[in-house]
Amino acid sequence: MRILFLGDIVGGASVDMVVRLVPTLKAGGRIDAVIANAENAAAGSGLASSQFRALTQAGVDLLTLGDHALRKREIVPILENDRRICRPANLAPRCPGNDLAVTTLPGGIRLAAFCVLGRTFMKPAECPLEAIDRLLARAESEADIVVADLHAEATAEKLLLGRHLDGKVAAALGTHTHVPTADHCLLPLGTAYQTDVGMCGPHDGVLGRQTEAVLRTTRSGLSEPWPLATGDLRLNGAIVEIELGKRRATAIEPFSAREP
Numbered sequence: 254m255r256i257l258f259l260g261d262i263v264g265g266a267s268v269d270m271v272v273r274l275v276p277t278l279k280a281g282g283r284i285d286a287v288i289a290n291a292e293n294a295a296a297g298s299g300l301a302s303s304q305f306r307a308l309t310q311a312g313v314d315l316l317t318l319g320d321h322a323l324r325k326r327e328i329v330p331i332l333e334n335d336r337r338i339c340r341p342a343n344l345a346p347r348c349p350g351n352d353l354a355v356t357t358l359p360g361g362i363r364l365a366a367f368c369v370l371g372r373t374f375m376k377p378a379e380c381p382l383e384a385i386d387r388l389l390a391r392a393e394s395e396a397d398i399v400v401a402d403l404h405a406e407a408t409a410e411k412l413l414l415g416r417h418l419d420g421k422v423a424a425a426l427g428t429h430t431h432v433p434t435a436d437h438c439l440l441p442l443g444t445a446y447q448t449d450v451g452m453c454g455p456h457d458g459v460l461g462r463q464t465e466a467v468l469r470t471t472r473s474g475l476s477e478p479w480p481l482a483t484g485d486l487r488l489n490g491a492i493v494e495i496e497l498g499k500r501r502a503t504a505i506e507p508f509s510a511r512e513p
């Protein structure tokens with residue numbers, strides 16, 4: 254079975270592109286399930302409830318989030334009640350919302366996803382290793398296939414988390430830095446890994462934001478809103494092939510799509 258994992262969806266235009274392309278990809282038989290990180294969907298920060306509905310209706314099976322998870326407060330009731338989405342598992346202990354997303358695919362296969370935040374060059378978070386160990390104990394009984402979203406800034410931290418997850422999940426895939434890395438591989442014990450799968454967003458800018466605004470802030474030190482870029486919309490991610498009975502991966506390939 255083949256799972257498409259999409260990196261950070263940035264902005265409404267990118268949500269619309271995912272909504273347009275996912276049904277075709279699924280209908281064509283190229284992929285069986287889709288997991289997407291949607292932390293930047295709402296104008297670059299957070300996820301609107303209408304976007305959650307649009308993505309799930311289009312065939313995105315599970316959604317993960319990141320450091321911008323709770324920017325849109327309206328997502329909290331969905332995080333608490335809909336099992337198809339999770340917020341990072343190592344936020345404050347009383348943070349609302351599911352930390353393990355689970356769904357049952359056609360054929361009865363139970364697919365789960367979770368995300369953890371890194372702690373290097375990021376806001377304070379609980380230990381991601383402890384969160385992973387806690388989730389794995391649950392995921393073992395709740396799912397047949399588990400995918401981990403490593404939402405972190407530092408390469409070394411993502412690699413460490415990936416190595417820790419080797420043999421324990423089908424895939425451990427990085428998000429947050431928005432630029433795909435060239436290190437997709439199968440780790441020794443069968444977990445598919447990539448330090449960052451890239452973003453689904455406008456590439457004619459700086460990680461999804463308009464270059465000129467970022468330049469002005471960098472030169473002046475004066476903060477200002479950074480509007481989203483608009484050009485060169487692309488979806489980036491990875492396709493992971495999974496051996497069902499063994500819960501491990503047999504292949505990983507980068508995924509990238511643009512519209513004519």
Ligand SMILES: [Fe+2]
Pocket residue numbers: 292319320321404428429
């Ligand atoms: Fe992020």
Ligand SMILES: [Fe+2]
Pocket residue numbers: 261292293319429430431
């Ligand atoms: Fe992001």
